Amino acid sequence: MTLRAEILAFGDELLHGALLDTNSKWLAGQLEAVGLTVERFTVTGDDPTLVRAVIAEACARADVVVATGGLGPTLDDRTRDVVAELLGGPLEFHAPSWERTRAWLSQRGRPVPESNRRQAMLPPGGTALDNPVGTAPGFRVRIGRATLFALPGVPREMQQMLRDHVLPFVAALPGLMPTAQSWLRVLGPSEAALGERIEPFMVPGRNPAVGITASGGLLTVRIVASAPSRADAESLCHATAADLRPLLGEWLFAEGTTELPEAVAARFALARRTLAFAESCTGGALADRLVAVPGVSAVFRGGLVAYHDDAKRQLLGVPALLLAAHGAVSEPVAAAMAAGARERFGADVAVATTGIAGPDGGSPQKPVGTVCFALARPGAVRAWTVRIADLGRAFVRDRAVFEVWRTLLQEPLDG
Amino acid sequence: MTLRAEILAFGDELLHGALLDTNSKWLAGQLEAVGLTVERFTVTGDDPTLVRAVIAEACARADVVVATGGLGPTLDDRTRDVVAELLGGPLEFHAPSWERTRAWLSQRGRPVPESNRRQAMLPPGGTALDNPVGTAPGFRVRIGRATLFALPGVPREMQQMLRDHVLPFVAALPGLMPTAQSWLRVLGPSEAALGERIEPFMVPGRNPAVGITASGGLLTVRIVASAPSRADAESLCHATAADLRPLLGEWLFAEGTTELPEAVAARFALARRTLAFAESCTGGALADRLVAVPGVSAVFRGGLVAYHDDAKRQLLGVPALLLAAHGAVSEPVAAAMAAGARERFGADVAVATTGIAGPDGGSPQKPVGTVCFALARPGAVRAWTVRIADLGRAFVRDRAVFEVWRTLLQEPLDG
Numbered sequence: 001m002t003l004r005a006e007i008l009a010f011g012d013e014l015l016h017g018a019l020l021d022t023n024s025k026w027l028a029g030q031l032e033a034v035g036l037t038v039e040r041f042t043v044t045g046d047d048p049t050l051v052r053a054v055i056a057e058a059c060a061r062a063d064v065v066v067a068t069g070g071l072g073p074t075l076d077d078r079t080r081d082v083v084a085e086l087l088g089g090p091l092e093f094h095a096p097s098w099e100r101t102r103a104w105l106s107q108r109g110r111p112v113p114e115s116n117r118r119q120a121m122l123p124p125g126g127t128a129l130d131n132p133v134g135t136a137p138g139f140r141v142r143i144g145r146a147t148l149f150a151l152p153g154v155p156r157e158m159q160q161m162l163r164d165h166v167l168p169f170v171a172a173l174p175g176l177m178p179t180a181q182s183w184l185r186v187l188g189p190s191e192a193a194l195g196e197r198i199e200p201f202m203v204p205g206r207n208p209a210v211g212i213t214a215s216g217g218l219l220t221v222r223i224v225a226s227a228p229s230r231a232d233a234e235s236l237c238h239a240t241a242a243d244l245r246p247l248l249g250e251w252l253f254a255e256g257t258t259e260l261p262e263a264v265a266a267r268f269a270l271a272r273r274t275l276a277f278a279e280s281c282t283g284g285a286l287a288d289r290l291v292a293v294p295g296v297s298a299v300f301r302g303g304l305v306a307y308h309d310d311a312k313r314q315l316l317g318v319p320a321l322l323l324a325a326h327g328a329v330s331e332p333v334a335a336a337m338a339a340g341a342r343e344r345f346g347a348d349v350a351v352a353t354t355g356i357a358g359p360d361g362g363s364p365q366k367p368v369g370t371v372c373f374a375l376a377r378p379g380a381v382r383a384w385t386v387r388i389a390d391l392g393r394a395f396v397r398d399r400a401v402f403e404v405w406r407t408l409l410q411e412p413l414d415g
Numbered sequence: 416m417t418l419r420a421e422i423l424a425f426g427d428e429l430l431h432g433a434l435l436d437t438n439s440k441w442l443a444g445q446l447e448a449v450g451l452t453v454e455r456f457t458v459t460g461d462d463p464t465l466v467r468a469v470i471a472e473a474c475a476r477a478d479v480v481v482a483t484g485g486l487g488p489t490l491d492d493r494t495r496d497v498v499a500e501l502l503g504g505p506l507e508f509h510a511p512s513w514e515r516t517r518a519w520l521s522q523r524g525r526p527v528p529e530s531n532r533r534q535a536m537l538p539p540g541g542t543a544l545d546n547p548v549g550t551a552p553g554f555r556v557r558i559g560r561a562t563l564f565a566l567p568g569v570p571r572e573m574q575q576m577l578r579d580h581v582l583p584f585v586a587a588l589p590g591l592m593p594t595a596q597s598w599l600r601v602l603g604p605s606e607a608a609l610g611e612r613i614e615p616f617m618v619p620g621r622n623p624a625v626g627i628t629a630s631g632g633l634l635t636v637r638i639v640a641s642a643p644s645r646a647d648a649e650s651l652c653h654a655t656a657a658d659l660r661p662l663l664g665e666w667l668f669a670e671g672t673t674e675l676p677e678a679v680a681a682r683f684a685l686a687r688r689t690l691a692f693a694e695s696c697t698g699g700a701l702a703d704r705l706v707a708v709p710g711v712s713a714v715f716r717g718g719l720v721a722y723h724d725d726a727k728r729q730l731l732g733v734p735a736l737l738l739a740a741h742g743a744v745s746e747p748v749a750a751a752m753a754a755g756a757r758e759r760f761g762a763d764v765a766v767a768t769t770g771i772a773g774p775d776g777g778s779p780q781k782p783v784g785t786v787c788f789a790l791a792r793p794g795a796v797r798a799w800t801v802r803i804a805d806l807g808r809a810f811v812r813d814r815a816v817f818e819v820w821r822t823l824l825q826e827p828l829d830g
Contacts, residue, residue: 011628012624012626012628012637012639013626013628013630013635013637014440014456015443015453015454015455015456016443016444016447016453016596016637016639018598018628018635018637019440019628019630020435020437020440021436021440021456022435024458025429025432025434025435025436026432028430028431028432029431029432032431032432038430038431039430039459039460039462039465040430040457040458040459040465040469041429041430041436041456041457041458041459042455042456042457042458043439043455043456043457044454044455044456045454046626047454048619050454050455054455072606072610072627072629073606073607073610074606074607074610074614074617074627075610075614075617075618075619076617076619076626076627110605111608113605113607113608113610113611115607115610115611115614116607135607154629156806156810181431181432183433190525190528191487191488191489192488192489192528192530192531192550193526193528195487195488195489195490195528195530196528196530199489199490199530202489202490202491203490204463204490204491209427211427211428211461211491212487212489212491213426213427213428213433213434214487214569215428215433215434220428220433222427222428222431222433224427224431277720279699279702281706282703282706283702283703283705283706283707284694284699284700284701284702284703284705284706284718284720285699285703285706286699287694287698287699287702287703287720287722288697288698288699288700288702288703290698290699291696291697291698291699291700291720291722291812292698292808292809292812294773294774294775294808295775296722297722297723300722300723301722301723301725301726302719302720302721302722302723302726302730303699303719303720303722304717304718304719304720304730305692305699305702305706305717305718305719305720306717307702307706307711307712307715307716307717307718308712308715308716308717308760310716310760310761311716311717311760314759315717315719315730315759315760344729344730345723345725345726345730346725358709359709360709360710391571393707393709394707395571397706397707
């Protein structure tokens with residue numbers, strides 16, 4: 001037996017293209033870790049008819065339903081009203097919640113709008129769920145055989161309330177089937193080639209299940225096991241991972257949720273090498289992604305965003321003649337940028353990028369998407385050019401960033 | 416009468432927390448612009464029973480259903496099989512699609528795995544949809560009174576195929592009700608305070624509908640109008656926007672889909688001022704977001720990611736004594752960083768950030784979340800400190816970035 005969960009997200013802003021629903025993905029990971037089987041996410045807007053239908057259908061299918069959004073102080077927030085209608089009773093004013101909201105706002109010196117009073121209303125039979133980091137309380141209520149948790153849509157508030165109120169309740173349910181995941185991160189083959197290599201593992205109904213995810217130039221082999229205990233699920237995962245590793249060979253560059261910048265930071269930390277960047281077209285993206293890795297200061301010396309040619313000359317020492325002779329987007333300039341950054345930041349390795357991200361600036365010789373790279377290491381600088389497809393400025397910049405991580409994972413770091 | 420649409424996304428990687436579904440949001444914007452009313456998104460995994468249920472239910476409710484994912488070459492991709500089952504017939508081999516896939520792979524010098532042959536199978540009555548940028552063709556098929564479009568999950572391929580095959584088909588349907596949107600971007604009030612100010616506009620059933628979205632410290636007032644023609648819908652939007660502007664007053668900082676970095680770039684371009692950054696804890700994020708704005712080279716001179724104290728000293732000229740006396744995270748050091756960046760990049764305005772993003776490095780005097788900022792302009796440098804709540808490294812960095820955009824939008828740029 002498994003306990004089934006569904007995740008709902010409400011808000012016109014989600015349905016009408018203004019905001020991406022990031023809550024459902026995060027919730028799924030949390031709920032699956034404690035042993036629920038997440039079967040669906042549903043997103044709809046603020047229309048009460050649709051919100052009611054979505055809640056009623058999910059509660060008819062699942063054991064646990066977690067909904068986010070629609071709990072705000074304004075009139076377009078309708079989760080409470082709709083749940084009261086489904087349960088056939090009026091909303092009830094919950095004085096302690098109102099007191100908490102007033103105190104929360106007053107402590108911060110903010111006005112206490114009367115409209116916040118709406119947030120202290122509870123559907124019949126509902127239990128209020130404290131919001132320690134905001135004004136919108138949530139609630140838990142039984143609808144048929146399902147337990148519905150309604151949480152605010154603000155990620156920070158929702159996450160805290162899931163930990164405080166939902167996970168402890170769920171963990172006490174009988175019949176849980178905990179799951180464990182292992183991820184093997186792969187760089188190199190096409191999805192089809194990888195699929196052929198591991199096809200015997202990708203059989204429907206296998207436990208652990210093995211699947212492939214493609215994202216941003218990377219492939220991930222996902223292993224998901226379920227078992228009556230978390231420890232058993234983890235053992236199953238580890239056994240399948242051990243079977244897969246020899247099949248993946250050199251393609252395997254990292255395990256777990258490691259992203260490329262983390263893998264680069266780990267590789268440089270292990271080799272005790274330091275790194276610096278000189279970025280033109282990537283414009284700080286390399287530094288930004290690397291600095292997102294905790295503890296990266298042991299590895300990262302710094303970076304220069306030399307967006308203007310003056311900065312390339314004055315701060316990186318790129319000779320003006322080189323810029324004049326070859327143009328800013330050229331291998332000689334990339335090489336001079338990398339060498340300059342390596343020296344000025346006192347790093348072992350420096351990478352430079354200079355390219356045409358578009359939409360303007362392309363020419364027949366150097367169309368939009370032309371990016372020159374250079375890597376400087378002790379005693380050697382090498383430069384190369386990649387023609388990235390012109391699929392938009394963000395695409396060109398992302399691919400250029402990917403090319404740098406790929407290089408830094410594969411470049412020899414010794415000597 | 417309106418034509419109703421639903422959007423489906425399939426893939427274990429979406430359901431089990433490995434990958435965020437960004438396709439549905441994008442699709443919703445495209446489908447609504449041509450006049451469909453999008454009512455729901457549903458995400459489920461690769462389990463064929465769930466995929467079948469989700470497709471059957473959506474096709475029973477909606478006129479147009481667009482599904483992404485589950486069309487890959489590997490065994491966990493099941494959309495084709497499930498649709499054939501729903502229609503009660505076997506999959507049919509579509510030779511032209513197979514030839515196209517073979518040609519596509521061969522032209523790129525890639526092997527042609529036999530497993531790609533699966534992608535050339537069509538459900539009964541289905542029409543193949545060419546994929547000009549990948550190997551997975553899609554298909555269009557009638558299920559009951561609904562038209563189902565099945566597209567690959569790779570965003571670039573999906574987007575191209577929507578433009579080529581879906582939008583022209585949908586635009587020819589009778590009974591469309593085009594919509595238009597206007598967004599007013601607001602900086603300053605709480606959501607409740609903004610809601611009270613514009614409450615008369617937030618009535619259920621109003622056309623245009625007016626709603627509030629909160630995201631990353633910003634509020635957006637969304638206006639969505641529908642009318643028999645796109646032009647009428649736009650007029651309705653514009654009229655409501657004109658009514659709202661005086662109510663918003665100084666809170667209104669931009670219109671449309673303008674994000675903060677775009678608004679900053681536009682403000683500096685208008686004032687003919689240039690900008691540079693010296694980033695420590697934000698680590699290139701300011702430069703990265705600003706460089707994402709097309710045409711920013713007129714405004715942005717460059718930035719230095721001075722992650723290591725050596726870089727603060729040698730590249731920005733921060734005196735070693737200042738670092739020793741006050742520590743790297745201090746207002747005097749922030750001020751020296753800003754002044755150094757302004758001078759070295761030859762910019763009119765420079766902003767510096769230095770702070771403790773965590774998880775390590777905090778102290779009782781300077782806990783994690785302490786961030787010092789400085790802004791240098793001709794003849795003046797001002798520094799200030801913000802204590803950001805310690806809700807994780809990414810949160811601290813995001814809030815620090817927000818503080819800089821807020822400052823650059825509100826700081827006087829004259830004199």
